[in-house]
Amino acid sequence: MRQDRIQNLIDALRVLPGVGPKSAQRLAFTLLQNEREGAQQLADAIDDALTHLRHCEKCYTLTDQALCQVCANPKRNEALLCVVQSPMDQLLIEQTMTYNGLYFVLMGKLNPLDGVGPQDIGMDALLKRAADGVVTEVILATHFTNEGELTAHYLGEQLIQKGLRVTRLAKGVPVGSELEQVDLGTLAQAMTGRRNTNM
Amino acid sequence: MRQDRIQNLIDALRVLPGVGPKSAQRLAFTLLQNEREGAQQLADAIDDALTHLRHCEKCYTLTDQALCQVCANPKRNEALLCVVQSPMDQLLIEQTMTYNGLYFVLMGKLNPLDGVGPQDIGMDALLKRAADGVVTEVILATHFTNEGELTAHYLGEQLIQKGLRVTRLAKGVPVGSELEQVDLGTLAQAMTGRRNTNM
Structure with missing residues (x-):
């Protein structure tokens, strides 16, 4: 017999990308049993963000001011x-x-x-x-x-x-990759876009 | 330049097991951009659960009543x-x-x-x-x-x-498993705990 409030929370957690029924269940009980303080902080942070964040008037990113910190920075x-x-x-x-x-x-x-x-x-x-x-x-x-x-x-x-x-932005082999990990299209782009080394 | 409210939300999401800095960031923006309604429901469900859930007086599971639905069910x-x-x-x-x-x-x-x-x-x-x-x-x-x-x-x-x-509870080979997927300890338990078939 499921408790409605727990089931509500399990259902609500499925809004998170990649969270299916089973992991939603595990997340819900973790929050309720072991992370009550963190859970309350999460609920508050979501509320706060949804209430105060809007789009920057200049660049349209999310911000809680009329202009975001980047647009408002005269040094940019x-x-x-x-x-x-x-x-x-x-x-x-x-x-x-x-x-x-x-x-x-x-x-x-x-x-x-x-x-x-x-x-x-x-x-x-x-x-x-x-x-x-x-x-x-x-x-x-x-x-x-x-x-x-x-x-x-x-x-x-x-x-x-x-x-x-x-x-x-430049296309090419990701930093830290071995060549065999990279698809042929990326490797072709890396070859045609090759650059002089500064060594 | 990070926005404080977004960063708060990113930090708060890390309470979820298995969520590191990168996936917290992705979750935060998904909630803020594409799932605002679901995010609000999540915040409300967490609040509601934390406020109302307590331990069943008889079995100590989580419930919003004095007795959970199982303990309160006379048919059990x-x-x-x-x-x-x-x-x-x-x-x-x-x-x-x-x-x-x-x-x-x-x-x-x-x-x-x-x-x-x-x-x-x-x-x-x-x-x-x-x-x-x-x-x-x-x-x-x-x-x-x-x-x-x-x-x-x-x-x-x-x-x-x-x-x-x-x-x-019985120990043994999980339903749907091939024997080679099971560790030897489990297989040993399954062998010593073998049962007559009903076929």
Whole structure:
């Protein structure tokens, strides 16, 4: 006989990606038995984030201010605009600490099969932003999947027409990989995109 | 530059077993971008469960009533008492729909190395309950780990002294397994515990 409140929690945990019925059950009992304090913190953090986070007025990432910390930082290079598919991708690039420009966060990627067109992902806002006279280079950092490449290709065409320099993240062998772990398409890209060593 | 509220949520998600920094990040953004409604339901379900769930007065499982649904059900066989290590194990046995008796939920398992003795897991309450004159058989369903076996062994000795029939869940080859997937200890148990077929 299941208890309703426990079952509610088990069902609710299935919102987490990759959590099926069995692991939801295990998570629920772990939270209730061994992690009550952490569970309360989790509930509060979700509530707080949902209540206060909104989109940055300039780059559309998630923030609890009108402008996100990157857009509000006067030390960032306004001539560089990096286009990403999501707030998480923006955070990942920030974590590399290799980029000092600004961002534009698309609302996803083009997906003609699912009827997702340029207007659905904020393309108009991006083209307007990129043509503000300050931006000189747009770095396309959409995913290297079919839809991400399609999005980059489509964006690139529009942006080049506006006279902007358009770049794409480098493709190649991941750091730490053995060659045999890499698919042939990646290896082919790494070969044709080979660079002079600085040694 | 990380946003504090997002980072709070990422940190809080790490309370979930098996969730490291990277998957916490992915979970956080999934909740905030694609699953806002489900995220709110999750926060509410955690709050609700933490607020209302307590231990059943009779068997100590988690419930939002004084007595859990199993203990409150007059159709259950009061002569059978199944001893489990946790409320989750109790739910798992209920889900098998093979058992019509009552339960006693221990608060964990004996672990002498960590200083967890009989009094820490509710052994006194169990011995009192088992000696109520109604219970005739105690089924030990603690885990088949070293600590679970130790707990079962210790409990069994005490309960047999009180004149009770004490049984243990059967050990053997899991349903659906090939023999080569099973360790030798399990196979040995399955052989010595072999039973007549009903075919």
